[in-house]
Each structure stands twice: as C-alpha cells, then as structure tokens.
Amino acid sequence: MKIAIYGYGNLGRGVEAAVRQNPDTELIGVFTRRDPASVHTVTGVPVYAAESVLDYTAEIDVIIICGGSASDLPVMTPMLAKHFNVVDSFDTHAKVPEHFANVDQAAMTTAHTALISAGWDPGLFSLARLYMNSVLPEGRDYTFWGRGVSQGHSDAIRRIAGVKDARQYTVPVPQALEMVRNGENPDLSTRQKHTRECYVVAEEGADKALIEKQIKEMPNYFADYDTTVTFITAEEMKKNHGELPHGGLVLRSGATGEGGKHRHMMEFSLKLDSNPEFTASVLVACARATARMNGRGIFGCKTLFDVAPADLSMLTPEEMRKKLL
C-alpha cells in the first residue's frame, strides 16, 4: 500500500514513523506547501511541492492529510478526494456535517474513498461511545480528556502580550471520575470535569499578574475552568514540557434487567506519551482500511463507524480469529 503524507508537521512526522511499523505500507513521499528544498524528512523520503501532487496519482494509493481542522482540512480534503483516496483527522465537531457532505461529493463523483475524523477523539473514543451505546441503550456516557497538552489552549496563551512560550495541560478531576466509576451518574459541569494547568514563560519585564488574569478570564478557553498558572523559565519549559502527552477516558454506565436492577460499567482509556505519534498510528491503520474499501467499490465519505474492524488489521481473517477472537 503506497502512502503519501500531505503536510509535514508533528502529525506528518508521526505518520512517517508509523509507516515503518506497518510492513504492508510504504511511504512514497511528503508533500509540503513550504519550499521542498527546505524540508528534511526523518527517514529521507522525498519531499515534493504540494501543488505537484496531481502528477503522482498513479503512484499513490492513499494520501494521509496532516493539516489543521480550522482552515487546512476543509479545503484540502475535498480537493484531494477528487483525485485520491484520503484520510484526515478533522476534529471541529460542529462542522462535521458540512465537511462530510463536501468530501462525500468530491469522492463519490470520482469513485474515491475518504475517511474523515480519524484519530482518537474523534476516532477510537467515538468508536467506544458507539459500541457502548449500541450494547447498553439505557445508560449515560462520560468522556474525560487528559492529563495532556492541549495545543489549542497553549496557542491561546501564547497570543497574550508578554508571553514567550506556554504549555497547557487538561486534567480530569479525580473526584468526578470517581463518582462516574462508582455508577453515581452525576450531572457534571464543565468546571467539575476538568482543571487546566498552565505553564508560562514570560517576556523579560512582563506584568505576570496581568498575564495570569488574562488567562484565567479568557472566555471559552479558561473562564469556565479552575485554572492554575505557573511561571517557569525557558530552560524549565524545554526540560519538563518538551513532549506532547495526552489521553483520556470514555465511560458508559448502563443498566439492564427488570427495573434496571443490574448495573454495568464500561470504560476505555488511553495514556499516550505522544499525541501526534499515536494519532498518526491510527491514521495509518485507517489508510489500510480506506484502500481496501476502495478496492471493494465502497466510495464516498466514511468515518470509523463505517469501517469493519478487520479492514484496519494487517492480519488475515483466519489469523485474526485465531489470535484475537
């Protein structure tokens, strides 16, 4: 299976690493909007200009699009789905219907297959919610994120005047998680579910009290949370906060039997040292499924909900039943 990467940031480098763990995949190249001569891949695979991608339709089975959900993917995925099978990790929840429709039209008219919103949330967490809801129709879902770095929240802090660098960790509130695991089915406010820990490197002479106030009062991002702000040095940032860990939990508490007398708790959790590398690993498995579905004449826009799990695996159906069933 011949894979290309479109966009070469943290996620793109993660895909490059993941391809090496999947012997049935081969990376034919990286496409970038930057000057290709300025981009050096970790494994030495060739770098091409993004605008030349249509010259490579014969060489590529699936493109993994590693762009941002805000402005890149809404343009890139429909554009590329006209010419290639594609996978993306679109995660702007409210805009999924629009993105789905655009990508579906592009892929369907040209007999391509496009798998959107792959990764872990949306992605594996979505699958956990779907399986859990399907087998326990009467119940309640909870999703917690973290402990992990939120890049969006880190960026929001970096935009404040006087901030040189920032890292924001989203942290589930242990008491809330405990209540859910106990089957108490609590109503939890935003504040009760997660706290936000901010580590900030301030510019020389910046007003730290003002920065802290601006962070804590920032609407949507921080105002609804218990937020802590810790000022650190650039050295501390580099030493202690250089990685991008993340994770989280999906839980469903449900009931069966007469009067719902039997309670059941289902839980799926991830603890990830590297969010981009793990997400990339999911995208590569999804590329495999996308190529296979296309080969069977399944065209248009899909999500992981539409993918038979066997299509994600390197194993044959017989091996899978023997080793994993």
Place this chain on the structure above:
Amino acid sequence: MKIAIYGYGNLGRGVEAAVRQNPDTELIGVFTRRDPASVHTVTGVPVYAAESVLDYTAEIDVIIICGGSASDLPVMTPMLAKHFNVVDSFDTHAKVPEHFANVDQAAMTTAHTALISAGWDPGLFSLARLYMNSVLPEGRDYTFWGRGVSQGHSDAIRRIAGVKDARQYTVPVPQALEMVRNGENPDLSTRQKHTRECYVVAEEGADKALIEKQIKEMPNYFADYDTTVTFITAEEMKKNHGELPHGGLVLRSGATGEGGKHRHMMEFSLKLDSNPEFTASVLVACARATARMNGRGIFGCKTLFDVAPADLSMLTPEEMRKKLL
C-alpha cells in the same frame, strides 16, 4: 426486526429483557427443547417447541441461539443457519475454525448471515484487541477476567462428591495488573494473573478437607492457580452469591517513534452486575447488524471483526456522527 430466542436459560432470559430496551426489535417467541407448556417467559411471549422452528421462517428475521458451546451450538448454529439469519455466542476458542467453517457453509448455500462468537469475550474484548493491535503494531496484549463468577468452574466443583452447591469467582491479581498498567510488559504465568475463590456448600457429614484438596488439585481448572476454598451454608450461598457478576480488562502497551521512545497504554474494561444480561445485550445489537448485513447481500459466517460498528446502532448515520463522533 423480528427476533426469536432458541434456548431459554439465563442467556435467553437476558435476551428477552434486552429486546425491551431496543425499540426497533420485537420478540416473536421462544423456542425450547423442553415441553413448551412447562416454560413460562418473564414477559409472556409465546413458547414453541424447538422442533417446530421451521414453521416460523416467514416470521423471524434473526434467531439468537442461547445454547452452550460444548454440545449445543456446534449442532444448532449450522442447522439453524440453513434456514435463518442467526447469532450465537460460541466461546470454545480452539474450535472456532471448525465452527466457523460449518456455519459458513450452511449460511452461504442458503443466502443467510450468521454472526458467531458474539458477547464480551469473545466479542467486545476481541474487538478491543483487534483495534489495539491495528493501531499499535508494536506492543503487548494482556487480558484479565473478573472479578466474576465462572460457571464452568462452579460446575466442576459441583461434580465433586459431597458438594451440594458451589460458586467460583475468578479474580485478577492486583499486583499483576499494576505491573501491566505501569508499562513493565511483564511475563505473567497463569498463577500470577488470576486467583480463584471458591464458595462451597457441603452435604451434611461430607469430608470438607477432602473436598478442598480435590478442588485445589483439579487439573486445568484449579491446580495452576492460587485457590481459596470457603465453606458456607446454603442460606449464605443464596444471600451473598445469587447473582452472576463478571467483567475484566484488555490492555495493550505499545511504543512508537524512534527507538520506540514514546510509550502508549490502551485499556478497555467491563464491570458487569449480570454476565448473562450484558452478553444478551451484545447479542441483540449483533442481531440488528446481522439483519442489516443480510439485507445488503452479505452472506455466510461472520464475527464482530466483520461488522461495521454503525450496523450495531439504532441511530441513523447522521445522528451517530452528531452525537457520538
């Protein structure tokens, strides 16, 4: 979707309860090998003789076969798959290839769809292992069962002379689970993974020391485990051990990136008050998928590995993407 139950024990009663939680399903009847007049269903659905099942081919979309894996399902599932879409919970791991082949032949030649080995293990745990292995090809799997009642082990104790009743709980060893969660990737022996707790009601005047010795030395069932035996009264058995709880965990510890420097931990767990009711709930969702796949011309023997998750859900694709993605 019109469902029938074939075999009316704990699992069959669980299916009867689960159908009520799934408004798109309807239970048309229960088929039993006992005298139908002697069987009274919880919800009052009609009871028919097992041998009359072929008179109802027009009324049934899917039969959920609630028999045992040892001797019932190897006969029942291929026989019924010739005339109906069927779901079973076949769990004799070593015999899956043979069962799969028999059921596949029966279903394929008559354009039916048969989903075998559904439930939680095999079933949801198998799915967890497949997804985890697909997204983290380099890593190690662990499955723990319990704390829960093993009916096979309870039955084995009951066959000992002088035993009136018995209940056996399988319990994961906390230290083993801790090592796995810490990412230590331990090699664990059978004894290191689980302990076995036995609660036994002895006949009046029975030799308890001999019963305990016979349990602890029983090959395959107990000899390889740290086993505790507690003698209790029939009243205590009824009061404290009347339910069939179970559960367990699937974990995969994997690594990505250069030299595997980033570690990832995935975990799926279940805590179930009622093993048969939860298993039955999975079977009903699987019946939905089986009917849908049959409607699309997907025939033969399948497992949950072959089922697109969306097919298990009552929700429309749009609702699913909006609420669960």
